[in-house]
Amino acid sequence: MVNTATLEKLQGGVSKLQASDSKSLLLKYLTREVFDALKNKKTSFNSTLLDCIQSGVENLDSGVGIYAPDAEAYVVFADLFDPIIEDYHNGFKKTDKHPPKNWGDVETLGNLDPAGEFVVSTRVRCGRSMEGYPFNPCLTEAQYKEMEDKVSTTLSGLEGELKGTFYPLTGMSKETQQQLIDDHFLFKEGDRFLQAANACRFWPSGRGIYHNENKTFLVWCNEEDHLRLISMQMGGDLKQVYKRLVTAVNDIEKRIPFSHDDRLGFLTFCPTNLGTTVRASVHIKLPKLAADKAKLEEIASKYHLQVRGTRGEHTEAEGGVYDISNKRRMGLTEYDAVKEMYDGIAELIKIEKSL
Ligand SMILES: Nc1ncnc2c1ncn2[C@@H]1O[C@H](COP(=O)(O)OP(=O)(O)OP(=O)(O)O)[C@@H](O)[C@H]1O
Ligand SMILES: NC(=[NH2+])NCCC[C@H](N)C(=O)O
Structure with missing residues (x-):
């Protein structure tokens, strides 16, 4: 579980974001359902949803607004990362697999x-x-x-x-x-x-x-x-x-x-x-x-x-x-x-x- 202070900060940040006219992908994809599903999750490094979104909350002019504090965050908070990834990378879906490295000719x-x-x-x-x-x-x-x-x-x-x-x-x-x-x-x-x-x-x-x-x-x-x-x-x-x-x-x-x-x-x-x-x-x-x-x-x-x-x-x-x-x-x-x-x-x- 995420502690009360973090949850309060998270809730406050999200309210501020939602009241804003931010153009960020974070605001676009952080729906009430996604927020409720993720707010109590943590990675094994103890990273929370707040760690992922705090940049986008503080910087309302963000284009994207989210970072992964550790690699596990891409999995634990996938409900938020996946649609943002899909939007930014021209339709790369959560069921898609990135191709193997190929530098070509x-x-x-x-x-x-x-x-x-x-x-x-x-x-x-x-x-x-x-x-x-x-x-x-x-x-x-x-x-x-x-x-x-x-x-x-x-x-x-x-x-x-x-x-x-x-x-x-x-x-x-x-x-x-x-x-x-x-x-x-x-x-x-x-x-x-x-x-x-x-x-x-x-x-x-x-x-x-x-x-x-x-x-x-x-x-x-x-x-x-x-x-x-x-x-x-x-x-x-x-x-x-x-x-x-x-x-x-x-x-x-x-x-x-x-x-x-x-x-x-x-x-x-x-x-x-x-x-x-x-x-x-x-x-x-x-x-x-x-x-x-x-x-x-x-x-x-x-x-x-x-x-x-x-x-x-x-x-x-x-x-x-x-x-x-x-x-x-x-x-x-x-x-x-x-x-x-x-x-x-x-x-x-x-x-x-x-x-
Ligand atoms: N084609 C280029 N010629 C000269 N300098 C460049 C060129 N492209 C980027 N730069 C310079 O690289 C520096 C870093 O730019 P910028 O931070 O936008 O991109 P980045 O290093 O690719 O990383 P990120 O996308 O994470 O910001 C800046 O000084 C920028 O002017
Ligand atoms: N250097 C980057 N990772 N750039 C992309 C996003 C940068 C910043 N977080 C934003 O949302 O505007």
């Missing part, structure tokens, strides 16, 4: 913008959780440090183009940190969605970034997920970016065991990132299309793409630069997730040229 992708007219830069990232550890809200400070050690030691074995250095956030100067954020290499600090989800405890302990010399291959440690593996570079050469990521992931997964589920694919803190965990994006200037932001979003969503601002999620476009990426990550292969972005961006560029 990397050679079949190309350069989206060889003339360099539209695409400023290209990035593909995936998330991974380390087997044997829960997600952020359940980690101890000792676990954070242990994980950081494992990650930095493992990555120090990378060679060739991937060879680089691990920089812990602890001890990093504010200037260096801000420069890395401004250059789009490092996660921001103080994300209110993550904070409300209890995902920033002991910050900056256990958090850090690894990157190669050119900053074309990067690894985030213990931000939203245990690991984020990132390949990025200026211009539109998606083939090169993707190839680098695939090589890196194939190498790293031989050294660190990652949490994977038969139905959900690779496990992540946020349900939007499950499955392939792949977000392939371009920073792109489409001045004619973007003259009407609502129109840009409408056309992008036709190709299953998501539009973000220049500094990422929950930010605005600066200098006409948008971050456009594949939206869904589940129910398709890694290759198909990237191809979805590739094909959609090719169409957007075609439309821009025709205007």
Whole structure:
């Protein structure tokens, strides 16, 4: 049973959410029946429904509004997670199974913008959780440090183009940190969605970034997920970016065991990132299309793409630069997730040229 104080907080939060005009998937799917069925449940880490929804309750402008404090939450609170997953990932049903990992034939992708007219830069990232550890809200400070050690030691074995250095956030100067954020290499600090989800405890302990010399291959440690593996570079050469990521992931997964589920694919803190965990994006200037932001979003969503601002999620476009990426990550292969972005961006560029 869940204790009275938690139940009261839960009830209060839900009343506030239901009285609001939040557009979140949380509000859409947290019906009275679902709430009553889940309010007294707990995972073996003692995570409750409150732990799952508190970010969406505190941040009424959430698009989604829910996180899994530990992997078991996807099962214990499935009545809420499943419809949200189905809505976000284009109809991935509770009876569906995410396909096995398949990076496909990397050679079949190309350069989206060889003339360099539209695409400023290209990035593909995936998330991974380390087997044997829960997600952020359940980690101890000792676990954070242990994980950081494992990650930095493992990555120090990378060679060739991937060879680089691990920089812990602890001890990093504010200037260096801000420069890395401004250059789009490092996660921001103080994300209110993550904070409300209890995902920033002991910050900056256990958090850090690894990157190669050119900053074309990067690894985030213990931000939203245990690991984020990132390949990025200026211009539109998606083939090169993707190839680098695939090589890196194939190498790293031989050294660190990652949490994977038969139905959900690779496990992540946020349900939007499950499955392939792949977000392939371009920073792109489409001045004619973007003259009407609502129109840009409408056309992008036709190709299953998501539009973000220049500094990422929950930010605005600066200098006409948008971050456009594949939206869904589940129910398709890694290759198909990237191809979805590739094909959609090719169409957007075609439309821009025709205007
Ligand atoms: N194509 C790109 N070129 C350069 N920088 C990019 C590109 N796509 C994303 N970024 C940068 O990556 C950083 C992180 O962005 P953001 O948090 O939106 O996405 P994410 O890392 O994929 O994770 P999440 O989806 O969990 O937020 C930001 O600085 C953003 O500007
Ligand atoms: N980084 C993410 N997991 N993004 C997706 C959701 C982010 C935030 N919880 C929201 O609902 O708006």
